[in-house]
Amino acid sequence: MLEVKLHDVGEGMTEGEVLHYLVKVGDSVMTDQPLVEVQTDKMVAELTSPCSGIVKEIRIDEGEVVQVGTSLLYIESDESVRTEQKLHVEMNPVSEMKGKSMNNNEEKALPMTYKRVLATPYTRKIARDNNINIEDVRATDPSGRVTEEDVFRFLKGIQSTEESVKDEKQTVFSQEIPDEIPFKGIRKKIAEKMSKSLFTIPHVTHFDEVNMTNLLELKEQMKASGESISIPAFLIKALVISLKEFPIFNAELDEENSRILLKKNYHIGIATNTESGLMVPVIHHVDKKSIKQINKEVKGLTERAIAGKLQPFEMQNSTFTVSNVGPLGSTGATPIINYPETALIAFHKTKKQPIVNSHDEIVIGHIMTFSMAFDHRVADGATAVEFTNRFAGLIEQPHKLMLELI
Incomplete structure (x- = not known):
């Protein structure tokens, strides 16, 4: 199994706070898929998966502050499994595949695809705080990046003007004001x-x-x-x-x-x-x-x-x-x-x-x-x-x- 450790994402960084896991134990992940958001003294950064595989264990709880080099989670690589599947497909003649339909087990064996939604950690946090799946939000930016304005529009369920988006932000933030402000990050x-x-x-x-x-x-x-x-x-x-x-x-x-x-x-x-x-x-x-x-x-x-x-x-x-x-x-x-x-x-x-x-x-x-x-x-x-x-x-x-x- 491969360890995913907290590494130095900025010069002089010595520790970071685990803000939010983007996966859970048992999830299938792809190479470069974001796994966890960590807060450094300067920014919020995403740590990505070094390989494709299955999340086997999460070692550190959200909210904990850990030193650089600490193992956050473990991933069991499925590279060898995919290689065997590929060899098996290559060894079967194309003619034998004609006219055959896949059964349910074969469909499940297909490699998963991962849709990488472009969004900043801050935008993802707004979506999470409002119980929104960010993959459901339509991006209006030509680059395909989901912005915080897109999330606010989705939250209201209407296409808003820039002025109404500002009003929406104020409404959401007023609802998010906590009784206690955490002294961290x-x-x-x-x-x-x-x-x-x-x-x-x-x-x-x-x-x-x-x-x-x-x-x-x-x-x-x-x-x-x-x-x-x-x-x-x-x-x-x-x-x-x-x-x-x-x-x-x-x-x-x-x-x-x-x-x-x-x-x-x-x-x-x-x-x-x-x-x-x-x-x-x-x-x-x-x-x-x-x-x-x-x-x-x-x-x-x-x-x-x-x-x-x-x-x-x-x-x-x-x-x-x-x-x-x-x-x-x-x-x-x-x-x-x-x-x-x-x-x-x-x-x-x-x-x-x-x-x-x-x-x-x-x-x-x-x-x-x-x-x-x-x-x-x-x-x-x-x-x-x-x-x-x-x-x-x-x-x-x-x-x-x-x-x-x-």
Whole structure:
């Protein structure tokens, strides 16, 4: 019999929670058929069957957290049986098969077929929670993938408009709100990582503000010319330019070997709020990408994070993290560093307020507050101020930002 073990589906994974088995003991399965859903600290993943055969034993109960390498279930391969059947058919002349009808036993001996329904684990969970067989749901996406909207339509038994689908989601979720919220899965992993960061790193938070007026004007000018670029794309590009001048904030402290590792790659994590908890998708090699490319990746990664469709490589190897909480109305915070990075910057609300310009005139400006948390073992307060001054200068005078790109 073959063991199906919990294997590492993402870099650094050490354990996972068994969420739901897609098969039961006695079921026939095909190669690559999904067997079980497991929750890691970053995503929900499906483990598939390594062979065709019969599920003989399930070792771990749903809801248990186990280490990588733990045997979850056993499958008895039927490869040898199928091989014998194939040889038997090949040895019988075709003429002997003519005019003969199969009896019931022969029909049962035919190899089973497995219909692989394309759907994310999250969509499958919605179907399960509402006692829906996902194979019965019709996919409206041209790719054949069953979406959560398809499940909601099926649940209501009608073809709905996009607006009614939104109403259906709200109705279903309101019915699913539990009296008790389990403290496990992604939420528990977030807690563990935040605790490790806070109790390991001596955090210092530097608060400052930046005049966004000129950058907002540039954004509107670009929009009028047909280029729509979000503000975070400009902020991230200015950060990377500043990080290259102050590499101490694109670093990692290696206490065991008494050294500070200055990273040569600039991989920016984007803290994203999702229904499953805080996710941090990563834009890799930001220093080699244009503002337009950064804008496209921020949008794509954020959408996939909210939909629960991020791939493991899209959440790995960040060297510096940003959190854009301004749109939520935040005016200030003391963010926790994304361990083992050295710093994290949070962008808060941009407000109109009177300011004094270079001609000593009182005018209305757009001022954004931000807070930067950094590891005081690695960097000093003065260096943090110099770093944020450089960043603010690029934002307040965006023509300088453009010059840096030449």
